[in-house]
Amino acid sequence: MTQNNVFKCNCPLARVTEVIGEPWTLMVLREAFLGTRHFNDFERELGIARNVLSVRLKKLVDLDLLERLRSESDKRVVEYRLTAASRDLLPVLVGLAQWSGKWLCDGRSATRFIERETGREIPPIAVRGIDGRELRARDVAMAPGPDADPDLIARFERAAGAASEVQGG
Amino acid sequence: MTQNNVFKCNCPLARVTEVIGEPWTLMVLREAFLGTRHFNDFERELGIARNVLSVRLKKLVDLDLLERLRSESDKRVVEYRLTAASRDLLPVLVGLAQWSGKWLCDGRSATRFIERETGREIPPIAVRGIDGRELRARDVAMAPGPDADPDLIARFERAAGAASEVQGG
DNA sequence: AGACATAGGTTGCAAAATGCAACTTAAAAT
DNA sequence: ATTTTAAGTTGCATTTTGCAACCTATGTCT
Numbered sequence: 001m002t003q004n005n006v007f008k009c010n011c012p013l014a015r016v017t018e019v020i021g022e023p024w025t026l027m028v029l030r031e032a033f034l035g036t037r038h039f040n041d042f043e044r045e046l047g048i049a050r051n052v053l054s055v056r057l058k059k060l061v062d063l064d065l066l067e068r069l070r071s072e073s074d075k076r077v078v079e080y081r082l083t084a085a086s087r088d089l090l091p092v093l094v095g096l097a098q099w100s101g102k103w104l105c106d107g108r109s110a111t112r113f114i115e116r117e118t119g120r121e122i123p124p125i126a127v128r129g130i131d132g133r134e135l136r137a138r139d140v141a142m143a144p145g146p147d148a149d150p151d152l153i154a155r156f157e158r159a160a161g162a163a164s165e166v167q168g169g
Numbered sequence: 170m171t172q173n174n175v176f177k178c179n180c181p182l183a184r185v186t187e188v189i190g191e192p193w194t195l196m197v198l199r200e201a202f203l204g205t206r207h208f209n210d211f212e213r214e215l216g217i218a219r220n221v222l223s224v225r226l227k228k229l230v231d232l233d234l235l236e237r238l239r240s241e242s243d244k245r246v247v248e249y250r251l252t253a254a255s256r257d258l259l260p261v262l263v264g265l266a267q268w269s270g271k272w273l274c275d276g277r278s279a280t281r282f283i284e285r286e287t288g289r290e291i292p293p294i295a296v297r298g299i300d301g302r303e304l305r306a307r308d309v310a311m312a313p314g315p316d317a318d319p320d321l322i323a324r325f326e327r328a329a330g331a332a333s334e335v336q337g338g
Numbered sequence: 339a340g341a342c343a344t345a346g347g348t349t350g351c352a353a354a355a356t357g358c359a360a361c362t363t364a365a366a367a368t
Numbered sequence: 369a370t371t372t373t374a375a376g377t378t379g380c381a382t383t384t385t386g387c388a389a390c391c392t393a394t395g396t397c398t
Contacts, residue, residue: 012269012278013262017195019273020265023356026186034311034325039375045324049357054376063273076365076374085272087306091296092268093182094309095261096189100181101314103254104188104232109181110317111325115298116310125294127260129284137256140263141285142203145270148279155203155214156280192385208346218386223347245345245394 010147019063024048026096028056029086032066033093037079060086095125179316188232193217195265197225198255201235202262206248229255264294 020026027046036042042053057080060066065086071077094113101109102124113122127135144153189195196215205211211222226249229235234255240246263282270278271293282291296304313322 010274010277010279012266012274012280013199014196015273016265016269017192020190021192021195023186023190026190027183030182040373050376051358051378052356055355065272074366074374078375088272089268090306090309091294092261092264094296095264095294096185097181099258099261100185103234103257104184105179105181108179108316109314110179110321111181111311112314113296114310114312115304116308118298119312120299122296122304122309123299125260125264125296127263127282127291127294129287130289130292135284135291137259139285140259140291141283142280143283143288145278145281147277152279209344219347220349220387221385224384243345243395247346 011152019059019065022056024052024056025060026093028053028060029065029089030093032080032082032086033090037081039078039080042080065089091125094122098122098124180321188228188234191225193221193225194229195262197222197229198234198258199262201249201251201255202259206250208247208249211249234258260294263291267291267293 020029024046028042028048031042031045036045039050039053039057042048042057043050046053048056057066057068061068061080063085064083066080067083069079069081071079097109097111097113101107101112114120115122127140129135129139142156144156148156189198193215197211197217200211200214205214208219208222208226211217211226212219215222217225226235226237230237230249232254233252235249236252238248238250240248266278266280266282270276270281283289284291296309298304298308311325313325317325
C-alpha cells in the first residue's frame with residue numbers, strides 16, 4: 001500500500017483510512033469495546049494471525065487508540081485498553097453497524113446496539129445541523145478547512161458543481 | 170486475507186470490514202461523494218493503481234454501493250454513481266472525518282463538513298437514545314440480535330461483565 | 339476513409355502484506 | 369526443578385498491491 005499521494009495530506013478521511021482501512025483493525029477495536037484486553041484473547045476471538053495482530057496492536061498503541069500496560073499482579077500479562085480517542089469512536093462504530101445491518105446484512109444482523117439501562121434499541125445515527133434538525137445527504141457539503149493546501153482547495157472547487165447533483169442523487 | 174472465521178457470520182461490523190476494511194475503498198467512496206464518476210478520474214484524484222481500482226469498483230458495484238452505467242451519448246464512457254445504500258453512509262463518513270480531524274489530525278484537518286445552505290459547520294455526530302438524549306459510551310451496549318447464532322450469544326455473555334468497565338473506563 | 343486520441347479496462351512482474359506453524363522469552367504455577 | 373502460560377517473534381508460502389505496458393472499442397480529425 002503506497003497511498004502516499006493522498007494520505008500525507010491532513011485530509012481526515014484519508015488519515016482514518018490508514019487506520020481502519022486495513023484488514024482487522026476495526027475488528028480489533030470492536031473486540032476492545034466488547035472488553036477483550038489480552039493478546040491471546042484477541043487472537044482466539046478473531047482468528048487473526050499472531051504476527052498481524054502484533055503489528056495492528058503496535059500501530060493502535062502508537063496512535064493512542066489503545067493503551068498498553070503490564071499487569072502489576074502478573075507481570076506476564078499485558079492489557080490493551082481503550083483510550084479517550086478510541087472510546088470517542090463509538091458513534092462511528094454504531095453508525096457502521098447500523099448501516100451494515102441495513103444494507104449489507106439484509107436487515108438480519110446478528111448484533112445490535114441498545115441502551116444499557118433500558119435495553120431499548122438505539123435509533124440510527126444521523127447528521128444534524130446546529131439546530132438539531134436531521135440533515136440529508138444533499139444538505140451536506142464538504143469544504144476545505146483552514147489547513148487545506150491549494151491543491152485540495154482546487155479539488156473542492158472542481159467538485160463543487162458535481163457534488164450537489166450526486167448527493168441529491 | 171482469510172478472516173473467514175469471524176466474517177461469515179452476519180455480524181454487521183465484521184461484514185462492513187470486508188468492504189471498508191480494505192485499502193482504498195473508503196477513499197473511492199469519498200471521491201464518489203465529491204462527484205467523481207469516471208475510472209480515470211478516480212485514478213488521477215487518488216493515485217490508486219488501475220488494477221486495484223478495477224477490483225474495488227467491481228466489488229462496490231457487486232455490493233450495490235455503486236451503480237455502473239454506460240453513457241448513452243458516448244459509449245466509451247462509464248459512470249459510477251452512488252446508490253441509496255452508499256448515500257446512506259454519509260453520517261458514518263461525516264463521523265469518521267470528524268473523529269479523525271479531532272484525534273488523528275490534531276484538530277487541524279484540511280476538510281470539514283458544512284450545511285450546504287448556510288455554510289455552518291456540522292456538529293459532531295452522536296449516539297442518541299429514542300428520546301433524543303445524547304448517550305455516552307458507557308450508556309451503550311452491544312447485544313445479540315434475533316439472528317445471532319449460539320456462538321455469538323455466548324460471546325456476548327462472556328463480554329457482558331467486562332464491557333461496562335471498559336466502556337466506562 | 340484512415341490516422342490518431344480517449345475511456346476503461348487487463349496483463350505481467352516486483353515488492354509488500356497476510357496466513358500459518360513453530361520457536362522464543364520471561365514470569366508463574368506445581 | 370519442571371512445566372505451563374502470556375506475549376510475542378521468525379521463517380516461509382500465499383495473496384494483495386504498485387507500476388508500467390498493453391489491449392479494445394468508440395469517438396474525433398483531416
